[in-house]
Amino acid sequence: MNLSVFVSLITLLVMRSDGKPSKDDSIITNEDKAKEYLKEVNGRMEVEYRKQSEAWWGYSTDMNNRTLEAQTKAMEAFDEFQKKQAIETKRYNWTNFDEYNRRQFDRLALIGTSALSEKDSKTFTRVTTEMETIYSSAKICVADKCDLELDPDLEKLMAESKDYDKLLEAWVKWRDASGKLMRKNYIKYYHLGNKAAKLNKVLNREFKTLDDIWLYSWETDDIREQTAKQLDQMLPFYQKIHAFVRMRLEKAFPDKMPKDRTIPAHLLGNMWAQQWGNIMNTVPGVDPFPSLAPIDVTNEMKAQKYTAKRMFELSEQFFVDLGFEKMTQKFWEKSVIEKHKDNRSMVCHASAWDFYTQDDFRIKQCTDVDMEDLIIIHHEMGHIEYFMQYRAQPAVYRDGANPGFHEAIGDLIALSVATPKHLNKIGLLRMDDSIDMKKINIKFQLKMALDKLAFLPFGFIVDKWRWDVFSGNVSKDHLNRHWWQLRGQYQGVSPPVTRSEDDFDPGAKYHIPTSVEYIRYFAAHILQFQFHKALCGFGQKGVPLHECDIDGDKEAGNKLKYVCHQNT
Numbered sequence: 001m002n003l004s005v006f007v008s009l010i011t012l013l014v015m016r017s018d019g020k021p022s023k024d025d026s027i028i029t030n031e032d033k034a035k036e037y038l039k040e041v042n043g044r045m046e047v048e049y050r051k052q053s054e055a056w057w058g059y060s061t062d063m064n065n066r067t068l069e070a071q072t073k074a075m076e077a078f079d080e081f082q083k084k085q086a087i088e089t090k091r092y093n094w095t096n097f098d099e100y101n102r103r104q105f106d107r108l109a110l111i112g113t114s115a116l117s118e119k120d121s122k123t124f125t126r127v128t129t130e131m132e133t134i135y136s137s138a139k140i141c142v143a144d145k146c147d148l149e150l151d152p153d154l155e156k157l158m159a160e161s162k163d164y165d166k167l168l169e170a171w172v173k174w175r176d177a178s179g180k181l182m183r184k185n186y187i188k189y190y191h192l193g194n195k196a197a198k199l200n201k202v203l204n205r206e207f208k209t210l211d212d213i214w215l216y217s218w219e220t221d222d223i224r225e226q227t228a229k230q231l232d233q234m235l236p237f238y239q240k241i242h243a244f245v246r247m248r249l250e251k252a253f254p255d256k257m258p259k260d261r262t263i264p265a266h267l268l269g270n271m272w273a274q275q276w277g278n279i280m281n282t283v284p285g286v287d288p289f290p291s292l293a294p295i296d297v298t299n300e301m302k303a304q305k306y307t308a309k310r311m312f313e314l315s316e317q318f319f320v321d322l323g324f325e326k327m328t329q330k331f332w333e334k335s336v337i338e339k340h341k342d343n344r345s346m347v348c349h350a351s352a353w354d355f356y357t358q359d360d361f362r363i364k365q366c367t368d369v370d371m372e373d374l375i376i377i378h379h380e381m382g383h384i385e386y387f388m389q390y391r392a393q394p395a396v397y398r399d400g401a402n403p404g405f406h407e408a409i410g411d412l413i414a415l416s417v418a419t420p421k422h423l424n425k426i427g428l429l430r431m432d433d434s435i436d437m438k439k440i441n442i443k444f445q446l447k448m449a450l451d452k453l454a455f456l457p458f459g460f461i462v463d464k465w466r467w468d469v470f471s472g473n474v475s476k477d478h479l480n481r482h483w484w485q486l487r488g489q490y491q492g493v494s495p496p497v498t499r500s501e502d503d504f505d506p507g508a509k510y511h512i513p514t515s516v517e518y519i520r521y522f523a524a525h526i527l528q529f530q531f532h533k534a535l536c537g538f539g540q541k542g543v544p545l546h547e548c549d550i551d552g553d554k555e556a557g558n559k560l561k562y563v564c565h566q567n568t
């Protein structure tokens, strides 16, 4: 560092021109004054969040050079704002303030990667944007078809194909076109992320790695250990479902299964082997009652000519019947719920957005008419309802109680929606009186286990891998090896072809290049069942949990609203 610049910066911060510390620049401990500051800075924060979100939205829904430049500029401006704001914030000593004020100061002082120098910030923005662009614009050829995109082409192929070689080709080529191309950027990214972490300080608390910053919002020091322990408790159940699926796959592909009893990662009905429900339709013997009505109601939705709009309205109705709010007029005007039909390309990964006003909330989703997307819509709309519940809070508190809560709300609603009884009620699952409900419920429970239980080890390793890499416990020369070591150890899943350090398979999963912490999903997969169980204790008391449908239960709805209404 250039020493003279450093000295003059310090001088600027703590001295007046006469060289003596001024009264104004000394540490402020007056709480009334602090409250005024909080009110004012929260107002500014809302404006800055909004500007940054608009620019990011602009790029995500229409990826081109113009929107990219606008997004980059907005990120730079936001970093600048955060740096200035942190300096002002640190003029206060908030140790003895009441909790409500103190926690706001904690949150303001933590500015994450905005703490980087201008030069490093620019590099960080460039590498993260490049990674997201690689991921979102990758196209590949499989068999004789070209220009295939992840959403919907490859996701559909992985979900529906029974052809071993075709699945393998899609699996390998997707990784060649995504993760492999971002390996160098990723190494730069996490080194800069760690550098930023060390520049952050909240009172006396210091941060060493980028994931230290992510995990701060869990407000507990041992979240890594807690998560590992939780997984340990669930693994015996996972091992059972793994053994069952492996047995069926051995019958379906007798010469292809590895001797070490792992499952090749491309055979589980999903690009990342993260949820396995789709193999009920593709691997013989997984569905115990294939002649009964399918639990996946995609065909029925298509037969009834469902549209994206109708799927969103169905989801909205469920929330409204629980006593939650309708989507705002702006939501319907501004959301993008289908992939553009012209040649504009967009980031298709579904997401929910808060624009920090009282009525501007949006979803971006390349909706396909199928059951998986119907569930995802409920997931995203759960975020929107949560945003609306806490919109009166100051900007720094407009966030979930913890990241896991935010991810669990929509999922927990979908647990009711996906029950055979509910699907029957809304006309998507035909069941006459002669149908064997016991068998239908077993099918439903198996589908749940394949989607939700099978997810848990994956939900853990995406971040376990990052904790190990960011902390330096794994060298940058062993990034891919470590990924597969964890996949084998926790998931019992192996690569179908030899992998090397030329590959970068973690990067083929959206949340790695886009820097989204992942144990939130692990936690949500546990929390949603705990919430569901609690909410089923009102109007649905006595109903077995797997049959519980809280549709229209205002008492349950009120409890859930109360939870969402609390500030973070």
Ligand SMILES: [Zn+2]
Pocket: 379, 380, 383, 406, 407
């Ligand atoms: Zn989510």
